[in-house]
Amino acid sequence: MVQNMSRALVEVQGLGKRFDVSSPWLNRVLAREPKRYLSAVESVDFVIEKGTTFALVGESGSGKSTIAKMLVGLMPPSTGRVVIDGVDLMQADALEQNQLRRRIQMIFQDPYASLNPRWRIDEIIGEPVLAFEPEISRRDRSRRVAELLEQVGLSATDAHRYPHEFSGGQRQRIGIARALASKPELIVCDEPTSALDVSVQAQVLNLMRDLQTELGLTYLFITHDLSVVRYMADAIGVLYLGSLVESAPASSLFDTPQHPYTRMLLEAAPRLDGFGRQHQPPAGEIPDPINRPSGCFYHPRCPFVTPKCAQEQPLxxxxxxxxxxxHEVERLPVYHPGQVIEPSVSN
Amino acid sequence: MNNIQNDTAKPLAWYQRAWQSDVCWSFRHTPIAMLSALVFLILVSMAIFAPWVAPHQPFDPSTLNLMDGFSPPMESAIGSGNVYWLGADDQGRDIFSTILYGMRLSLFIGVAAVFLAASLGVTLGLIAGYAGGWVDTIIMRIADIQLTFPSILVALLIFGVARGLTPPELRDQMAVWVLIFSIGLSDWVQFARTVRSSTMVEANKDYVQAARLIGRPRHVILRKHLLPNVMGPVLVIATISLALAIIAEATLSFLGVGAPPTKPSLGTLIRTGQDYLFSGEWWIILFPAMTLLLLALSVNLLGDWLRDVLNPKLR
Known part of the structure; x- marks a missing residue:
């Protein structure tokens, strides 16, 4: 980690987010309830190097989107820091924040909710330009919008249309064009393809990869779709209940997954060679994030559980x-795709 | 992809698109909507063009003939021999002309009061819905408290206080503005509640997050992003509120606290006409009352129709 410092664009250190989910004050006093908190994210560390794609994978409720919001500054973290190119987003003064904001953009999940339905496309894409370069004339701005539209594979004449005139895939391209408008270095993609048809997904992913090579972009890619991750990511972090259980380069994670949860995820993903394959259905449900299990959060579902797992949180x-x-990673059996995992310790 | 779109669908002129829109289609297929729109348009244009439409100038004392007082409809008056279509009142004023001028004032007060109520309610609703927390709590509790009083009572209360604060020599001149102020202030709650709830829905959508992400100031997000997206239901409420405001104004004037008799609204006309109801001069009250009824009914029916078209869920 230390030797990569110079190339790291994003450093996330001990990031955590706690939400107050207590009932209203009066109800709490009357029912003598304590305050209740939901830990959506807890001590997450990762580094994203310039020009690479880091993917965060996890089930729904694992805190993926919360991390994304904290990373772009839409939500202040409860603990830890997000350092972008050496500057802590929350500590920065207004001017620094504005400069940082310009370098971080986001692509959203739902292309139907991420474009203001009452705005024309040129207004939508031009807004970041207006926000960061207010000195630019109207004509130059519309020229920029036309360039951006063509860059994402739409036509410059689309600028005067409204979002409802476009399909989901086209809208997502518009969302990408808006993200590119402020000439960012880091783009946080919050499940950018999960609302799209599979055929359109590939087009959008290809576009995003082309843009990455063309513009040297850094992506934080959030998804639950492992095939998308395999296609896009250079490094992967696996989230479970708000904590990173494993982070590894993409090739090593897919070939030799270490954590039992990562193994379970890979087993659960559909595969082309999977016909007739023996399949172990994932055991159990993701637990309630308000009352999380003791020790390792995964131990109630883990086939390799030991007594230590229930007591101590693994580092x-x-x-x-x-x-x-x-705790047990050194002693786990070697991973073979499609193997049926027998519990080593019965409980 | 886009070329195909351009070839198949020629862009329509705005009036063609308007004619083909859902709202217009529904309008063309709802006889009640068309009828009430027609009535409303006739009434409004007569009110707006009152100085040209009215056969008499009812508030110019030099043109009045006291001998024409109480002249019944469609009969030639004793004094001047003029025929008053809807009769004349105790002063010999033409009822038809006073109705036109009265309706003018009623409509003006109604529209202005709704405008005030809508601006206030939309602003407060946007702020409450977007800010949340204690700002939301304070604004909405005030709204709840105000809702526990009948709105006409609130209007009376505000009217009384505001009138007490205006200097006596200005009272008659200020009466119209005080009326607008009190009716508008008594009617903002509905706007605020509706706008607040739609703001809370819209504010969670990603396009607002995208605007926050690039550091757009809060007032820009509220005005440019949220406001256009929460205005749909406001139009419906404004239409229905217009009918309520016209009736509220008439009620206040009927109670004698509204528009002065020197500058009467429909409500004032009904109040003065009421004195002659039992002595047989029925036309002095009947025609202003009928006009008020037609006006309020047509606005109300239009509002109901608009509500059904724009938001089927509200039905």
Whole structure:
């Protein structure tokens, strides 16, 4: 980690977010309830290097989107820091914040909600230009909008239309054009393809990859779709209940997943060679994030559980190229795709 | 992709698109909507063009003939021999002309009061819905408290206080503005509630997040992003509120606290006409009352129709 400092664009250190989910004050006093908190994210560390794609994967409720919001500054973290190119977003003064904002953009999940339905496309794409370069004349701005539209594979004449005149995939392209409008370095993509048809997904992903090579963009890619991750990511972090259980380079994660949860995710993903394959259905449900299990959060579902797992929260440890949070990782059997995992310890 | 779109669908002129829109289609297929729109348009244009439409200038004492007082409809008057279509009142004023001028004032007060109520309610609703927390709590509790009083009572209360604060020599001149102020202030709650709830829905959408992300100031997000997206229901409420405001104004004037008899609104006309109801001069009250009824009914029916078209869920 230390030797990569110079190339790191994003450093996330001990990031955590706690939401107050207590009932209203009066109800709480009357029912003598304590305050209740939901830990959506807890001590998450990762580094994204310039020009690479880091993917965060996890089930719904694992805190993916919360991390995205904290990373772009839409939500202040409860603990920890987000450092973008050496500047802490929350500590920065207004001027620094404005400069940082320009360098971070976001692509949203739902292309139907991410474009203001009452705005024309040129207004939507031109807004970041207006916000960051107010000195630019109207004509130059519309020229920029036309360039951006063509860059994402739409036509410059689309500028005078409204969002409802476009399909989901086209809208997502408009969302990408808006994200590019402020000439950012880092783009946070919050499940950018999960609302699209599979055929359109590939087009949008290809576009995003082309733009990455063309403009040297850095992506934080948030998704639950492992096939998308395999296609896009250079490095992957696996989230479970708000904590990173494993982070590794993409190749090593898919070939030699370490954490039992990562293995379970890979087993659960549909595959082309999976016909007739013996399949182990994932055991259990993701637990309630308000009352999380003791020790390792995954231990109630883990086939390799030991008594220690229920007591002690595992720390990140290096295992090959991966960082894994598991007590037993050294003693786990070697992963073979499609293997049926028998519980080593019955409980 | 786009070329195909351009080839198949030629862009329509705005009037063609308007004619083909859902709202217009529904309008053309709802006889009640068309009828009430027609009545409303006739009434409004007569009110607006009152100085040209009215056969007499009812508030110019030099043109009045006291001998024409109480002249019944469609009969030639004793004094001047003029025929008053809807009769004349105690002063010999033409009822038809006073109705036109009265309706003018009623409509003006109604529209202005709704405008005030809508601006106030939309602003407060936007702020409450977007800010949340204690700002929301304070604004909405005030709204709840105000809702526990009948709005005419609130209007009376505000009217009384505001009138007390205006200097006596200005009271008659200020009466119209005080009326607008009190009716508008008594009617903002509905706007605020509706706008607040739609703001809360819209503010969570990603396009607002995108605007926050690039550091757009809060007032820009509220005005440019949220306001256009929460205005749909406001139009419906404004239409229905217009009918209520016209009736509220008539009620206040009927109670004698509204428009002065020297500058009467429909409500004032009904109040003065009421004195002659039992002595047989029925036309002095009947025609202003009928006009008020037609006006309020047509606005109300239009509002109901608009509500059904724009938001089927509200039905």
């Amino acid at each position: 990140q440890r290096s295992m090959g190229q991966a960082q894994v949070a598991c």
